[in-house]
Amino acid sequence: MRKIVVFFLTFFLLLISVPSTYMISQSQNIQIEPKTVVYNLPYPGILPDHPLYFLKSIRDDLLLVTTRDPNKKAQLLLHLSDKQIATSKALLEKGKEEKALGSLDKSQDLFKDIFSIIKTAKAQGQDVPSEFKETLLQSNTKHKEVVSEILEEVSEANIPTIQRILETNQTILNEIEKT
Structure with a gap:
């Protein structure tokens, strides 16, 4: 009986220690993905090339005029x-550079407001919370991430515009840090 117990204990210890020794001795490759911002942009809805886009613009302007609470207005902006x-990302995908x-410029203007x-x-x-x-x-x-992606896709003639937008983005970042 004693031999059977010793046999099972030895077998059990070997069963536990061999896989852990094997796992420790293996090297692991760690791949680091490029850092992307975890912030979801809202669905753009109707794009400026749609015939009813003017209705969306009117609605947005009405929302801005009728929102009185400054914190809610800042969130709306x-x-x-x-x-x-x-x-702007969707328009670029459609080839309307x-x-x-123009949407990028408007976005930065709204952000500055x-x-x-x-x-x-x-x-x-x-x-301010x-x-x-x-x-x-x-x-x-x-x-900034989206503008940098767009910078890679625009024509040479529009690169100065994108660089100006990136500078505006940096100015906005400085304003956020002051707040």
Whole structure:
């Protein structure tokens, strides 16, 4: 009986120790993927080349005019800015480079408007939530990523425009850090 118990204990110990020794001795390859921003852009909806796009523009303008709370208005501007970035990406995929660049410009303009709204909120005694500041940073980083992707796809004639947009993006980043 004793021999059987010793045999099973030895067998069990070997069964446990051999695979762990094998796993320790193997080398592992670690692949690091390029860093991408984890920030989802909204669906762009109707693009500027659609005949009913003017209705979307009117709706967006009405939303901006009727939104009175500065924090909500800043969030709305961020959302519209993100939509414009997504729109420019979609337009570039359709081969409409000039309209894509126009959407990029509009996106950066909307993003810059956020800071005047934040100043208004602070003047009224409202605090800007720290989560919103973090969202602004993530969005700005995503915008820079998308603009850099677009830079690789545009023609030589439009590269200075993209570089100007990247400079504006950096200015916006500096404003976010001041906030």
